[in-house]
Amino acid sequence: DxxxxxxxAVTGAPxxxxxxxxxxxxxxxxxxxxxxxxxxxxxxxxxxxxxxxxxxxxxxxxxxYDEEQKQNDNFSEAASGLAALGEAAKSFSAENLRVFTGNAASCSKKPIGLSDCCADSGWGNNIGLTQCSEEEKSLSDAKEKKLTIELGEYCAEKVLGVCIRKKKSYCQFDSKMTRIIQEQGKQQLDLGFGSKKHPDCSGFTPEQLQQVDFSKIDMSDFYEDLNANMEL
Structure with a gap:
């Protein structure tokens, strides 16, 4: 025998x-x-x-005790923190000293049915969408990748009191991380995105960024991409 x-060494809390x-x-x-x-x-x-x-x-x-190795559950949280740092650097606007900035974007649709450049699908087979601008096509791609925040719809053109063209406004971002922090960070600080006609997609000032509680930011959308792209 x-x-x-x-x-x-015990891996729990010291x-x-x-x-x-x-x-x-x-x-x-x-x-x-x-x-x-x-x-x-x-x-x-x-x-x-x-x-x-x-x-x-x-x-x-x-x-x-069981010597089986366990996966670190804090990996996604740590990775999202590093990604946030990277996005802060990339989205920094030297012109107005802001970080996590976005851009205003919009699309048009005609109620008569001639074209709908705000469509979420059908871009590959709808002949009416050929009239859409490159900006509108780029916006469609961004919506599909969850890189936008919709601000609302308004009438952009009227004839004899009848609306013949509507517009939808969005804030569009270069990354999902920037969109998440803008969306939830501004909600924390009670900041808005402007109006449907005049979107405000600007980022945070240094003072505002200091007030954001990043521990309360829900990164689940980012975790989905992280887990999907992870090579084990």
Whole structure:
């Protein structure tokens, strides 16, 4: 018979942790988006004594642990944080000192049925869509990729009091991450997107960005793309 006495470090929450130092690692427009925090933590260890008889293992004290490796559930959260930093840098507008910026976009449709450049589908076989502009075609692609926020519809042209052309307004973004942070961040700060006729898709000022609670941002849309593109 053979006695095995493995030792492992406990991966759960440590007994006590004390913050030793905190420094800003990534800063944009005076706002710290990522910190390096040094913690002094007590490490716990435990031992399990097992008895091996032939090919059978027994726990002497009845308190054996499972050594199976488990996936880190915080990976998506960490990856989304890194992506947010990247998007903040890419979407930075030096002209008005804002981050996570978008652009106003719109599409037209004629109630008579001649063309509907706001259609969500049918672009490949609807002959009426040939009249649509490149901007409207680009907007259609962005809607399909969930890169837009719809602001509403209004009448853009009337004849004898009858509306003959309507427009739909959107805020369009270069990435899903920017759209998510704009949509939920502005809601937190009670900021709007302007009006249907005059959209405001500008990003956050340094002061506004500092007030956004990123822990309350729902990144589930981004996680879907992350998991779909992940190579295991």
């Amino acid at each position: 053979t006695y095995l006495t493995p030792t492992r 007994l006590t942790c004390v913050e030793k130092s905190q420094t800003c690692k990534t800063q944009i427009l005076g706002v710290c988006l990522e910190y390096d925090v040094t913690l002094d933590c007590e490490e716990r260890t435990c031992k399990a004594s097992n008895l091996q008889c032939g090919e059978t293992f027994f726990c002497i004290d009845g308190d054996c």
